[in-house]
Amino acid sequence: MFEPQDEPRVFFIPLGADFGAHFADGLAARLIHLAPEDRARVSVMLNTARALRRVQDRLAAARPALGLMPQMRTVTDLDAFHLPPAVDGLRRRLHIARLVAELQARTPTLAPRAAVFDLAASLADLLDELQEADIPAQALRDIDLGAFAAHWAVGAQFVEILAQHWPAALAALEDGALDPGARQRLSVEGQVAAWRAAPPHHPIIAAGSTGSRGPTRALLTEIATLPQGAIVLPGLDHDLPAAMWADLAEDDFADHPQHGLAKLLRGLGMTPSDVAPWSDRGAGPGARGRLLSLALRPAPVTDQWRLEGPAQRAELPAATEGVTLLTAATPREEAQAIALAMRGAIAAGQTVALVTPDRDLSRRVSTALGRWGVLPDDSAGRPLNLTPPGIFLRLVMDAMGQGPSPVGLLALLQHPLAGGDGEARKAHLAHLEVAARRYLPGLAAPVDWERLCALPLARLEPDEDSHAWLRQIEDTLRPLRLNGDAPLADYIAAHRAVAEAVSKGQGSTLPLWEKEAGAEARKLFDRLTAAADAAAPLTLSEYRALVAQELAGTPVRAEGYRPYRGVSILGTLEARTQSADLVILGGLNDGTWPSLPGPDPWVNRAMRKQIGLTPPERRVGLSAHDFQNAASAGQVILSRAAKVDGTPTVPSRWLNRLTNLIKGLGPEGTAAFDAMAARGAMLIAQAKQLETPDERTPRARRPAPRPPVGVRPPTLSVTQIETLIRDPYAIYARHVLRLRKRDPVGELPDARDRGMALHDIMEQFSTHLKAGWPEDAGARFDAIVQDVLTARAPTPALRLLWESRIAAAREEILKQEQILIETGRPIALECRGERRMTTPAFTLTAKADRIDLMEDGTLRILDYKASDPPSKKQIEVFNKQLPLEAAIAAGTGFRGVGGSDVRALHIKGLKYDVEKGQLPERSLAVDPETVQAVWAGLAKLIAAYDGDSSTWPARIRPQFIQYESDYDHLSRFGEWSDGDTVSPEAVGR
Known part of the structure; x- marks a missing residue:
C-alpha cells in the first residue's frame, strides 16, 4: 500500500474537513489497488467507536468495488498479551472508598464522611493519570511538601492510599486484576514489543487521534515507523509559522489547539512540512483557517495580530462569509434559534450537526426539533436518571430510611411504571385517587402508616378495599426501612425488591425492566450487585449518592431509536472526526466550552510538574483543537447565551479572541463582524416570530358574575365580610358554586x-x-x-x-x-x-x-x-x-x-x-x-350585593392583600390583573 521510506509515515486531513469521509475515501483509493486477500490483512485503528462506524458505513457503500473489507478496531482495542483483566471501574471506586472511609474513621478531622465517594473518585482519576504516564504512585511520596501550604500535607495522607494500600488491596481482593490505565499502558508496551520482535508487513493505519495521552502517543509513534504503518492526524494547522512548532510542544502551551499534535510530531522528529495530505480533496480551510490560526495564537505572541492582521483584511469577506454569530439572551432562546437553523438546513437538503459539550442545550434543541418531528442523532443519548425507569428508581430510593413523605408516596404510586398493567393498573389508580383525596392530605412527613391505615376504618362509610390496598402498600415498602450502616448488598436487595413489587403490583408483567431504559437500569443493578462485596457498610445518604451518581452516568438510547438522517448532535470528541454542511458550535461560554480545570485536591501545578504529570490545561488544549476544527467548516454558526439562570456569562476565550481580532482589523473587520452578528440576530428574530401567534387572543375581562338572588349566601362570618369587601368573587365561588380548595398532599x-x-x-x-x-x-x-x-x-x-x-x-x-x-x-x-x-x-x-x-x-x-x-x-x-x-x-x-x-x-x-x-x-x-x-x-x-343587577367581581379592592386567593385560578387573575378595571357602579359600596 505504501512505498518504502526511512522516515515515519504521517498524513493529515485538513481542518474543517469531514474526517470520516476523507479518510474512508483515501483508504478506498489505496485499497482498490490491492489483491483481495491483501485488503483483508489491512488493519485500521480509529479513535472512537462512532468514527469507526462512520468509516465502515462509507466503505460499505463502495464494497462492490472493494470486495473484502480491512480489519477495523479502535486504538484502545489491543491484544491482551496474556494480561490479567482490568478491574471493574465501580468495584475499584468502592474499594478505594472503603480505604478512604477507614482513614476518615481514624482521623475524622481530615474530611467529612459524606465526602468519601467524591474523594474516592478523585483519587481514582489521579491513579489513572499516574499509570498512563508510567509514573509510580510512590513518586507522590517524594514531593517536598515543605515548599507548599500546610493543607497539602492533609491531602498527602489520602494520596498515601494510592502509594501504600491500594496495590496490596488490588492484588488481594481482585485476583491480580490491573487498573485500567496500567493495563492499557501494558497492552501498548506488549504490542510495541511484539511489533519490534516481528515487524508486520501488512498495512497498519491509525487515524483520528491526536496522541494526547501517553500510551496512545507511544502506540502512534510505533505505528508510524512500521514498514507499512501510517498515522493520519486530524486538523493539522499548516498556517502556523514554522518557528512556533517547537515551542508548542512544551507544556507551557498545553492550552493551544495544536499542542498535542506538536508534541507527537516532535517525538517523531518531524515538522508539519514533513506531513503529507491523506487525500487530494483539499489542502486546508483557506482564508477561514488562516483567520482562526491567527486568532488562536498563544497568548505570549498575540502581538503578531498587529503584524499579520492587516494582510488578512482583504480575505475577511471570504473568511467570514459562512460564519454566523448568534448571541441569544437565554439558553432557551439559543436552543430555539439553533433548532430553526437546523430545520432550515434540512429544508435545503444539507447535513447539519450541533457540536456542544452542554447537555442541557442539546436536550433543549432536541425538544425544539420535535416541533417538526425531527429526532437528531444524539451521540450522548439521555442520562438514565432522566428516563422513566431512572425517575421511578429515584422515587423508591427517596422512600428509604424512615419512609416516604406524603408527596413522595403519591409521586411513587402514580408513576406510570407503578401498579402493573391492564386492569391491575386501573384498580391501582382508583385506590390511589381515594387515598389522595381522602387520606393523604394533612399527613406529616414521613407517612404515619398506623394513622393512615386507620383513617379508612374511621370514616362513616369505611372502604374495606382501600384499607386493604393501603396495608398492602405498607407491607411492600417495609423493606426500605433501613437504619444505620448497612451492607451495600442489603440496600440493593431492598431497593430492587421494592421497586419490582411496586412496579408489578397485581399485574402480570413487570414494566420497570421493559424497553431500552429499563434494560439499562436492570444492567446497572446487576453491576451494583456484582460489586457489592467491594464496599464497606454504607449510610443511607452514601447509598443514595452512589446510586444517583451511577444513574446520571449511564446513557440510554430511546426505544426504537430512528434518528433523522443527516441531523446530528455531537460531543466535542465525536466532532473531531465528523463534519456536516452546516456546523453549529453551541454553548460557547467560558466554563462550558472550554470547561475550566477543576481544583485538584491532591497535587497542584508545581507538584504535577515535579513528578512529570501533564498540566491541567491539556484538556483545554484538546477542546481548543475541537473548536478550531469545527469552526473551520464551510458553514458555521457560533452560538452562546448572554445569561444563564439570570447570571451574565463570559464568552468563550476562543470566541473572544476571534471577535476581537476581527473587530480590530479596521472598517473591513467592523463590516465583517456586523454581518456575522446580523445573521445571528435574524435567526433569533425568526425563532421569536415562529413562537408568536398569528392572532392575539383578546385579554380576558375581570369576571363579574350575577348569580340569582335566591342562591346568594344568607349567612356569612365576620371574617368573610372582609373577603366580600375585597374579593366578592371568592364569596361567590365558595358559597354559590360551593367550591372548596382541596387540601394538597404533603403541604x-x-x-x-x-x-x-x-x-x-x-x-x-x-x-x-x-x-x-x-x-x-x-x-x-x-x-x-x-x-x-x-x-x-x-x-x-x-x-x-x-x-x-x-x-x-x-x-x-x-x-x-x-x-x-x-x-x-x-x-x-x-x-x-x-x-x-x-x-x-x-x-x-x-x-x-x-x-x-x-x-x-x-x-x-x-x-x-x-x-x-x-x-x-x-x-x-x-x-x-x-x-x-x-x-x-x-x-x-x-x-x-x-x-x-x-x-x-x-x-x-x-x-x-x-x-x-x-x-x-x-x-x-x-x-x-x-x-x-x-x-x-x-x-x-x-x-x-342582594340586588337583581348587582355583580360579584374578582379582587375589586386588593390593597394590602399578601396572599393568593383560592379562586384566583378560577377567575383567571393573571390574564386581566395588569390593566382591567371594574366600574364603581357595578356593585354597591
Whole structure:
C-alpha cells in the first residue's frame, strides 16, 4: 500500500474537513489497488467507536468495488498479551472508598464522611493519570511538601492510599486484576514489543487521534515507523509559522489547539512540512483557517495580530462569509434559534450537526426539533436518571430510611411504571385517587402508616378495599426501612425488591425492566450487585449518592431509536472526526466550552510538574483543537447565551479572541463582524416570530358574575365580610358554586398552622385568668406551651422553631396579659355568636377569641393575631372583624354573654419584634353609636350585593392583600390583573 521510506509515515486531513469521509475515501483509493486477500490483512485503528462506524458505513457503500473489507478496531482495542483483566471501574471506586472511609474513621478531622465517594473518585482519576504516564504512585511520596501550604500535607495522607494500600488491596481482593490505565499502558508496551520482535508487513493505519495521552502517543509513534504503518492526524494547522512548532510542544502551551499534535510530531522528529495530505480533496480551510490560526495564537505572541492582521483584511469577506454569530439572551432562546437553523438546513437538503459539550442545550434543541418531528442523532443519548425507569428508581430510593413523605408516596404510586398493567393498573389508580383525596392530605412527613391505615376504618362509610390496598402498600415498602450502616448488598436487595413489587403490583408483567431504559437500569443493578462485596457498610445518604451518581452516568438510547438522517448532535470528541454542511458550535461560554480545570485536591501545578504529570490545561488544549476544527467548516454558526439562570456569562476565550481580532482589523473587520452578528440576530428574530401567534387572543375581562338572588349566601362570618369587601368573587365561588380548595398532599405547615397553635395556647391560658392572675402564671403558661406544641407541631424541628419564637415573646406576653387582667376578667373564650337582620334577610356569625367583663360592667373583645395587627384605617375600611363582633354583642348575640355594651376592642399581635422587644397591639375605643353605624354599614353592603343587577367581581379592592386567593385560578387573575378595571357602579359600596 505504501512505498518504502526511512522516515515515519504521517498524513493529515485538513481542518474543517469531514474526517470520516476523507479518510474512508483515501483508504478506498489505496485499497482498490490491492489483491483481495491483501485488503483483508489491512488493519485500521480509529479513535472512537462512532468514527469507526462512520468509516465502515462509507466503505460499505463502495464494497462492490472493494470486495473484502480491512480489519477495523479502535486504538484502545489491543491484544491482551496474556494480561490479567482490568478491574471493574465501580468495584475499584468502592474499594478505594472503603480505604478512604477507614482513614476518615481514624482521623475524622481530615474530611467529612459524606465526602468519601467524591474523594474516592478523585483519587481514582489521579491513579489513572499516574499509570498512563508510567509514573509510580510512590513518586507522590517524594514531593517536598515543605515548599507548599500546610493543607497539602492533609491531602498527602489520602494520596498515601494510592502509594501504600491500594496495590496490596488490588492484588488481594481482585485476583491480580490491573487498573485500567496500567493495563492499557501494558497492552501498548506488549504490542510495541511484539511489533519490534516481528515487524508486520501488512498495512497498519491509525487515524483520528491526536496522541494526547501517553500510551496512545507511544502506540502512534510505533505505528508510524512500521514498514507499512501510517498515522493520519486530524486538523493539522499548516498556517502556523514554522518557528512556533517547537515551542508548542512544551507544556507551557498545553492550552493551544495544536499542542498535542506538536508534541507527537516532535517525538517523531518531524515538522508539519514533513506531513503529507491523506487525500487530494483539499489542502486546508483557506482564508477561514488562516483567520482562526491567527486568532488562536498563544497568548505570549498575540502581538503578531498587529503584524499579520492587516494582510488578512482583504480575505475577511471570504473568511467570514459562512460564519454566523448568534448571541441569544437565554439558553432557551439559543436552543430555539439553533433548532430553526437546523430545520432550515434540512429544508435545503444539507447535513447539519450541533457540536456542544452542554447537555442541557442539546436536550433543549432536541425538544425544539420535535416541533417538526425531527429526532437528531444524539451521540450522548439521555442520562438514565432522566428516563422513566431512572425517575421511578429515584422515587423508591427517596422512600428509604424512615419512609416516604406524603408527596413522595403519591409521586411513587402514580408513576406510570407503578401498579402493573391492564386492569391491575386501573384498580391501582382508583385506590390511589381515594387515598389522595381522602387520606393523604394533612399527613406529616414521613407517612404515619398506623394513622393512615386507620383513617379508612374511621370514616362513616369505611372502604374495606382501600384499607386493604393501603396495608398492602405498607407491607411492600417495609423493606426500605433501613437504619444505620448497612451492607451495600442489603440496600440493593431492598431497593430492587421494592421497586419490582411496586412496579408489578397485581399485574402480570413487570414494566420497570421493559424497553431500552429499563434494560439499562436492570444492567446497572446487576453491576451494583456484582460489586457489592467491594464496599464497606454504607449510610443511607452514601447509598443514595452512589446510586444517583451511577444513574446520571449511564446513557440510554430511546426505544426504537430512528434518528433523522443527516441531523446530528455531537460531543466535542465525536466532532473531531465528523463534519456536516452546516456546523453549529453551541454553548460557547467560558466554563462550558472550554470547561475550566477543576481544583485538584491532591497535587497542584508545581507538584504535577515535579513528578512529570501533564498540566491541567491539556484538556483545554484538546477542546481548543475541537473548536478550531469545527469552526473551520464551510458553514458555521457560533452560538452562546448572554445569561444563564439570570447570571451574565463570559464568552468563550476562543470566541473572544476571534471577535476581537476581527473587530480590530479596521472598517473591513467592523463590516465583517456586523454581518456575522446580523445573521445571528435574524435567526433569533425568526425563532421569536415562529413562537408568536398569528392572532392575539383578546385579554380576558375581570369576571363579574350575577348569580340569582335566591342562591346568594344568607349567612356569612365576620371574617368573610372582609373577603366580600375585597374579593366578592371568592364569596361567590365558595358559597354559590360551593367550591372548596382541596387540601394538597404533603403541604408544609405554614403561618396558619402556627397561628392555630398560638390561639390554642392563649385560649387555654386565658381559662386560668378567670379568677384573677395566678401566682404561678409563668409555670402554667410553659406547661400549656409544651402540651399544645406536642399535639400540634408536625415535626420535632418545627416544634423547636415554634418553641423558640414563643420563648422569645414569653415575658412580653405575660406582661401584657397581667396588664389586661387588672381591668377585666375573661368570661367567654372561643365564643360563638350571631345576629340577624331583616332587610335584607341576612345572618352574621362570629367566634370571638375572648370576651372580657370590665370592672364597670362593659365588655372588651379581644382578638389574637399571629401576624401584625391591621392599622386603624384598615379596620375602618376592610378588617371589620372586631367592630362587627361588637355589633353582634350589642344584639346580645354571643351565647352566655349577658352584657351588650362593648366599649373596647383589643387586637393583640403574637409576632414578637426582636429589635423593638415588644409585641404589637392595637386598641380601639367604641361606643353604642359607633357600633350601630357599623351594623348599618353592613346592612348597606349586604343590600348592595342582594340586588337583581348587582355583580360579584374578582379582587375589586386588593390593597394590602399578601396572599393568593383560592379562586384566583378560577377567575383567571393573571390574564386581566395588569390593566382591567371594574366600574364603581357595578356593585354597591
